[in-house]
Amino acid sequence: MSTLVFLETHDGEPTRGGLGVLSKAAALGAGDVSAVVLGTGVRDAAAKAGAHGAAKVFVVEDDALAAPLPQPRVDALEAVVAESGAENVLFAASVLAADVASGLAARLEAGLNWDLTDLRVDGGELVGTRPALGDTVLVEVGWTSTPRIGLVRSGTFDPVESGGTTEVQDVSATFQDFSTQARLVDHLQEESSGPSIEDADVIVAGGRGLGGPEGFSMCEELAAALGGAVAATRAVVDAGWYPYSAQVGQTGKTVSPKLYIALGISGAIQHKVGMQGSGTIVAINKDPNAPIFDFADLGVVGDLAQIAPKLTELLRART
Amino acid sequence: MGCAGFWPLGTGVRHLDGARPLVVRVTRVKIAVCVKQVPDATVHKRIDPDTNRLDRSGEGALNATDVNAVEEALRLKEASGGEVVVVSLGPEKAMDSLRKALAMGADRAVLVSDDAAAGSDLVATSRVLAKALEREEADLVLFGQQSSDGDGAVLWAAVSDRLRRPMVSQVAELTVDGDAVTGKRQTEFGYDVIAAPLPAVVAVSDAINEPRYPSLKGIMGAKSKPQEVFSLADLGVDPGEVGEAGSSTTVRAVAPPPAKSDQVKIEDDGSGAEKIVDYLAEKRLI
């Protein structure tokens, strides 16, 4: 079973997500693993691919691939898949990669499974895991034909350096007329004021237990120390302690950060459904019977006003 | 498929929500909006153990982010004239949800409904949708961000490849200027401004607008607007190319997520903060 991993590059560097999927593909230990980089000036990225387990890296260098646009990448990948004979084509989800994977699936009439949070090989078959219904069930998905296209949820696999070297193979692609019609005319750097709660890897959320609107400064400081965003429960948004845009839950936003720190949140189901997909949940609450302790990975029963500032201080000291 | 459906009407700028010019050079555009009926968010959702598919027997609703696409289409139409048609694939009762788009102001609804299409995966769905869209010869095909039932995500890219049209996704601001469309696309690295000639496919993000409420007159008028239902045969699609037969992915099993086995609950004895730091470090979260 041969696997090809799409390595998205940004400023010539492969993204962490792509290297993570590549590392995972190598760790599956089922057949050849190669990578593909597309763009201009991306040849250096190939070496990094080798260090993360790709025995071979296919490179398509073409001006048509200079801008981060999906459609020419579908054309290039079509050529690389034909050249490599890959049976699995894996992507780390991103705005760009999702479009590329879907376009490629249509082009090759291939099956696409997305939002995968795990991959394994079972009886010679590739099997993926996809959470569904707000992460309340896990669906085991497979493919009935090749190539099998898989899009892995962002941040699922960490890159692991195995230190290997790689063989680079150039491939040339022909581009469809329609693929090159969309043009990048401008790029605007994001006005950064910290990540939004939908994008944040870390969220510090506050509830009634903060005692009042002033309690949110504790959340903000802790979030700043972790490079995260601040969220709030409906109760405190209703009470006017924090803006509606930060509300997480049934009638607010649904988030799935890697780390969710809940300060003074009881954990009613209306809140839980908005954050239960979080990777790790840490809760601090003075009420030992708060429902949040039923689903927190780490629960600390205690006084927020004591613990949270100290936690911020300790985290600041580490960096 | 050409641009026969639009013609210049003059020049003008219209600020609909007080900020953003939508249409620079005014043209009449025919817009097809791809929408989907999903199980109502309020209804307890489940996966049917017999089919491993989402149980769609309950009440349906128009997928929330598709409503943003309908809204954007209506704003373009209001600024420039033209026509908005909503296109969907689903069971016949999905027409009830399409009617919400008609109540908002869309002109027509087209539903492809065929038992053989049930269970279609992304590739098979895009095949049917592309066929339906080819009939419409729209200048602009709009999609919403993704569907709340987890299916059909990134469908626009597959459809645009089949339609052989340029595509811009994750668009937070959309401008139609004469025979071109410009979208501000939000990515992990900021905003890319992307231009493409019409006809084109655009997927909008849910940040693009705040959808309107259908007016009572709109709701009453919706019932008498054209609502067409097509079978696969009407579209010339071979039933073998869709449904489970035409799909290349499969659901092997459905299971609850593993119970959290390593939950820790401690009483703070003054070292709570240190213990949290240790825990986060051990989990490599810091």
Next chain:
Amino acid sequence: MTGVRPADYPPPFSDAEAIGPPTDAPDERIDVGILIVGGGPGGLACAVRLGQLLEEHPDMRERLGEVPVALLEKGKQPGSHLLSGAVMNPRAIRKLFAGRLAIEDMPTYGQVEHEAVYLLTKGGALRIPPPPTMMNRGNWVVSVSELGRFLAEQAEAGGAMILPETAGQKLLVDHGRVAGVRTGDKGRGKDGEPLPNFEPGVDVAARITVLAEGTAGHLTTAAIDHFGLHGRNPQIWALGVKEVWKIPRPLRRVVHTMGWPLRKRARYGEFGGSWIYPMGDEHVSIGFVVGLEYADVELSAHDLLQEFKTHRLVRRILAGGERVAWGAKTITEGGLHSMPSKLNAPGLLLVGEGAGLVNVPRLKGVHYAIESGRVAAETAFAALQRGEVAGRSGALDPYDEALRSSYVWKDLTEVRNMRQAFDKGFYMGGALASAMTLTKGKLPPKDFETQPNAETPLLRTGRATSYPAPDGSYTFDKLSSVFASGNRTRDDQPSHIRVETSVPRDVAEMWHWMCPAQVYEVGDENGDGTVQVLVNPSNCVQCGAISAKGGRLTPPEGGSGPEYTVT
């Protein structure tokens, strides 16, 4: 402090908010023939019957304009806000669909074959012979929410224009006659400010308006005030909380209980009981009802249901099962003496539970709603057919005449004093009720008085200590129950609940315990002996209890509230 009466802290609300002249220009308003407010059994039966009549008289369809029949429903769809036991007497629905549909074509859970009534104590259950009023052989178990959706399909097939997610906000009264209804605004922010997607309500002008709002109706209450239609007694309500359970073993009989966990002494004012009805082999409907004249600050109908479920009689039925639905609703309980003095006014007809048509001893109202809706349709149609100006005073009197000569009136007259008898406590009430049943209401000869629910002086007995702690699988807290109701109301809309927000602690706590949806919380002391009442309106399932106990429920933005499907 005890002895406080919630009625002494009236809500900031005036009828002017619910009643007024039309404001839209004629070219902006929507004109319909007959407008029905409320997609419950009464309103939908009215729409169905009108459809039948229009089919028989196509000329009338022309005369009534582009939209002969329209129906406003504040829920997401008809059925969304419907909740009842329910065991339905099939008489009215059979008549409505006579020659068209059999009851077997409708969504039911079959006919009652076996029934049992128990008098409960904490540890025991005494099976007693069903009182004659509680005999249910031949009646049908239904989900009124499912029935509503079925009736809506029938009404639409008959040509009615059903407009869901649309609240009837204001009754339009023009020169002394009802001229239609103004619908609610959509897209307002918390402080009432229009949001960018603001969509104003619109005047829906109608020749005849039928109010079928059900319990504690917003427009109905205002109309009764405006037209001076108060009955001889004030209206009173009970609050019912219901769950639907999936169960491992079928239940073969309809069960009612009286007694525990309610207290029998008159001073507590705790009148009520429970039901458990089979819904096919796999589900049961279980509910607990308590009259809102109760006195105890800490009485909570939701927690009484949870407590009731801990009784061994109930555990035997539910054990190993799973809760699949939850909801709450008030029941209009005043009976004949509390009904409006007239059920029509110029241009207006009152139908169903909103008009007080509930038989409390028999635990029945659905069939009266259907029958009154059908009669209202026939009256309205006949008036328009004979070219009557419906706004003329007395033009719709044939509606009252027809109802008064029907079985509805006969039934309600027989039981007219039975509910009030239980103000005297459980045993006295039971004895009086028996006398009334035996004599078909002739004895005792005196008619009974009632006082408004909000006038009961409050008392404290530490009642809450007996409620079970929710375990999340068999017994439940209020918030997870609200979640199970499907409620996901937009949070940033104006509050639709009017209450005085500075009240004695006893009143604030009483609301807190009373509300099954955790809408009210007790806030800080004001320093003058009162406390702040914090209101979470988006939890509200629109049961109506607050209107009975000293506040005023108004309709929130259309489409808000619970999403009942099997209740």
